Amino acid sequence: MRKSLYKMIKLRKQEQFNAVIAEIKVHSPKHGDLLRGRSVLDILRTYEKCDVAGISYITEKKHFRGSFETFREICRNTDLPVLRKDFVTSVDEVERTAETEGSALLLIARILGDRTAELVDSCHDHGVEALVEVHSPYDADIALETSARLIGINNRDISRLELDDGGVEVTERIAPLLKTPALKVSESGISTLDHLTRALRHADAVLVGTAFMLADDMERRVREFVGGGGHA
Numbered sequence: 564m565r566k567s568l569y570k571m572i573k574l575r576k577q578e579q580f581n582a583v584i585a586e587i588k589v590h591s592p593k594h595g596d597l598l599r600g601r602s603v604l605d606i607l608r609t610y611e612k613c614d615v616a617g618i619s620y621i622t623e624k625k626h627f628r629g630s631f632e633t634f635r636e637i638c639r640n641t642d643l644p645v646l647r648k649d650f651v652t653s654v655d656e657v658e659r660t661a662e663t664e665g666s667a668l669l670l671i672a673r674i675l676g677d678r679t680a681e682l683v684d685s686c687h688d689h690g691v692e693a694l695v696e697v698h699s700p701y702d703a704d705i706a707l708e709t710s711a712r713l714i715g716i717n718n719r720d721i722s723r724l725e726l727d728d729g730g731v732e733v734t735e736r737i738a739p740l741l742k743t744p745a746l747k748v749s750e751s752g753i754s755t756l757d758h759l760t761r762a763l764r765h766a767d768a769v770l771v772g773t774a775f776m777l778a779d780d781m782e783r784r785v786r787e788f789v790g791g792g793g794h795a
């Protein structure tokens with residue numbers, strides 16, 4: 564049974580955890596190798612221990628050294644919802660994702676434009692949640708025209724391949740335009756607890772990769788971001 568990222572974000576919030584989607588990020592254009600001798604499953608197990616709401620993995624090969632097979636392996640090895648991030652432009656890629664146990668698929672409004680709604684509907688027809696990603700007011704208008712229940716706000720300009728600075732100013736600017744019951748996810752460039760606090764003033768969840776992958780003590784850092792939860 565495919566796990567729902569939407570439901571896990573809601574559940575984590577009800578439990579008074581911060582809803583954190585933790586990315587297993589193997590490589591970045593800015594920092595290079597991020598695994599640093601660890602296995603993908605090592606990272607997955609650490610994230611699982613920290614009560615994250617879900618897992619993100621980039622399958623894009625050229626800039627992020629991702630692989631679809633690794634995505635499939637992650638999905639097979641966790642009960643958490645897994646989001647596939649890539650530059651998806653076709654129904655074929657939706658179908659390919661649906662054949663795995665992956666839960667959600669990134670659809671980038673800036674790339675898809677007026678085809679965004681069509682691919683969102685295709686995701687839903689195949690039992691996959693769509694996370695429509697925006698970076699501008701124009702993108703936000705596109706996202707609002709779709710049936711997506713998850714909208715990601717990318718704090719970085721993806722065309723700059725992470726050479727822009729981090730921070731959450733884009734979330735602070737764009738989130739108020741998204742007048743919708745869809746859940747909002749602040750993505751990218753979140754590296755401090757101040758970024759986290761500011762992002763969660765406007766979003767329901769955050770998506771974090773680099774800050775966790777580069778942490779000296781990953782488990783400690785992830786737990787700081789997830790927070791104490793409602794448990795004693």
Ligand SMILES: O=C(O)c1ccccc1NCC(=O)[C@H](O)[C@H](O)COP(=O)(O)O
Nearest residue numbers: 623648649650721750751752771772773
């Ligand atoms: O965000 C995108 O649109 C995207 C699409 C395809 C490959 C990579 C993409 N962006 C990079 C990421 O997804 C980030 O790794 C992720 O948002 C985490 O960001 P950070 O915490 O700054 O590593």
